[in-house]
Amino acid sequence: MSTEQCDFLIIGAGIAGASAAARLAEHGSVVLLERESQPGYHATGRSAATWEPSYGPHSVRKLILASEKFLRNPPDGYGDGASFLSPRGFMATFRADQKEEMEQEFEDIRPTSPDVRILNQQESLDRVPILDPAYVSASLYSDLAQDIDVHRLHQSYLQIIKTNGGTLTVNADVTAISRCAAGGDWFVETPKVGSFCAPILVNAGGAWCDEIAQLAGIDAIGLEPRRRNAVLIPGPEDYDVSDWPMLGGSDPGFYFKPDAGRLMVSPEDAIPSPPCDARPDEMDIAIAIDRFETATTMTVRRPEHSWAGLRSFVADEMLVAGFDPDPTNSGFFWLTGQGGFGIETSPAISLIASCMIRGLEFPQIVADFGLDATDLAPGRLMES
Ligand SMILES: Cc1cc2nc3c(=O)[nH]c(=O)nc-3n(C[C@H](O)[C@H](O)[C@H](O)COP(=O)(O)OP(=O)(O)OC[C@H]3O[C@@H](n4cnc5c(N)ncnc54)[C@H](O)[C@@H]3O)c2cc1C
Incomplete structure (x- = not known):
């Protein structure tokens, strides 16, 4: 089977992987890999579909609030422009x-x-x-508190990927991860749909993120x-x-x-x-x-x-977004720890991920809520 090359390779098509892939698809070639035959089969399709600004640790609430504007007034191209939120209380x-x-x-x-x-x-x-x-x-x-139309939100992320020329590949169970050469591109293998190669590998595999890291020889973060x-x-x-x-x-x-x-x-x-x-x-x-x-x-x-x-x-119940701190793992990006807030934080965390991956400053519209990259860094979980 052939090897497909892209700029950004993302594992997991739940809300975390789909939202990050949508943001990145506007800036380079994206392949989103999903083990199941349909995206959203796991946590994303099983939520209580709520946006609640006073839920979870205070650091998470900042991400929830930073996501509100996107969910209420979706940017051009996301769905039909109608709000993803409706009143609940x-x-x-x-x-x-x-x-x-x-x-x-x-x-x-x-x-x-x-x-x-x-x-x-x-x-x-x-x-x-x-x-x-x-x-x-x-x-x-x-x-x-608001209801979130989770299906429409998830589908609109997937649609943006398609519109920008990216691909979602289902039945893509990632079973091996290596480097093409030392410090080179990541090489990802699946039994059914071939192999993939990219300088950036985003680990958005939900509950499986530690297992995915270990496939790449990278230490778990204790998910x-x-x-x-x-x-x-x-x-x-x-x-x-x-x-x-x-x-x-x-x-x-x-x-x-x-x-x-x-x-x-x-x-x-x-x-x-x-x-x-x-x-x-x-x-x-x-x-x-x-x-x-x-x-x-x-x-x-x-x-x-x-x-x-x-x-x-993860241990502090805040989300994780950042490159693995070990320089030998360059290009390996963690996007995990969505806990009970992965839907309602997806606009903010995907924007953060896209900026970090492209080497840009932490996005000001999230910084305005009092967060910075250190709050989300995977390294915070690895210091003993
Ligand atoms: C009962 C319940 C209520 C909830 N209520 C809310 C709520 O009201 N509001 C809210 O914001 N959040 C809520 N959540 C949390 C929310 O559902 C999750 O935080 C979110 O869906 C996590 O998204 P994810 O993309 O990280 O994980 P997932 O949706 O699980 O996606 C990960 C994907 O990675 C794929 N994958 C894993 N390993 C591999 C591999 N090796 N190769 C290829 N693909 C792989 C999986 O198949 C999966 O599809 C709730 C959750 C539950 C269970």
Whole structure:
């Protein structure tokens, strides 16, 4: 089989690889390699599809905020120009014994959700009438959280690659990575679709990023995939759920949100797992339903569909974007650690990756939110 040469070779066509490939395709030849027969099969196709500016560590929130403008007003060529966001809102519920926790959370989210307000029990029930008064005592509410049209966003990244002459190659399971010559181009082999050669190799393989690095003889960065389960249940017969906010509770954690007339429920679990095609666990789905039933007056008789996906984190739970710090690995770029925020951060992190890969300054529109390259550098995870 022949060897295809390009400027930028990217492994993994989830949201991380697709968004970086779209940015790079405007500046050189791009090949995006995906092991599955369709892109988005793993974490990207299994998310809760939410943009929430007060979610995750504070450093991640900066990337979420830096992505908002792109998602709200997509640049020319991305989709049909319509926003990828639509209003949802977020409500964090608290029991009577969680007053202190609610006060702490209020202070924690106020900088990124300045509209946050406290709803008393009745106001909480007015907003989501299935809540059980025996469970909820008060809640925090913000209008800022949005639904993301993940499929359209992912497809628009893939379309930009095509428009700029790049290619997406599916069934491309990368099984060997070497150098053409010492310090030369990266040489990547797949059993079914041939081999590829490029000076820049982007490792955007989601849960598999450490395994991909090891194929290239590069040290792992300690990525930990964690499985999260979710289940779709019928909405209540008496209410139209479409304008309900996403709703969460803690200790034990759970969340639910409207999804086309139904409710998506998750136990907010994070169970360490090897990289794999994650499957829902019956016991974890039962836990999700139990937590939902505890917080509401509903009884779930017929769950419709359940699934699980891997959210992959590094030690500090911030994303990773940068060249491997070992000079013998020049041209090997890490794009990983998307955790539970890979969709909502994809505009900012892909712009950062594209600038770094092309040797440009850290993008000012992200720096304006208080981030720089050191916050994302893979080297921060390798210092012992
Ligand atoms: C239940 C759940 C809820 C979530 N909710 C949200 C949310 O509301 N908002 C949000 O922003 N994020 C959310 N996330 C997180 C988000 O889904 C992930 O952060 C994101 O999809 C990760 O994208 P990725 O491209 O890094 O990984 P993936 O989508 O997993 O893509 C990696 C790709 O690399 C490919 N690959 C791996 N190894 C190889 C190889 N050797 N050769 C070729 N290809 C390879 C894989 O096949 C895969 O397609 C959620 C995740 C889950 C599971």
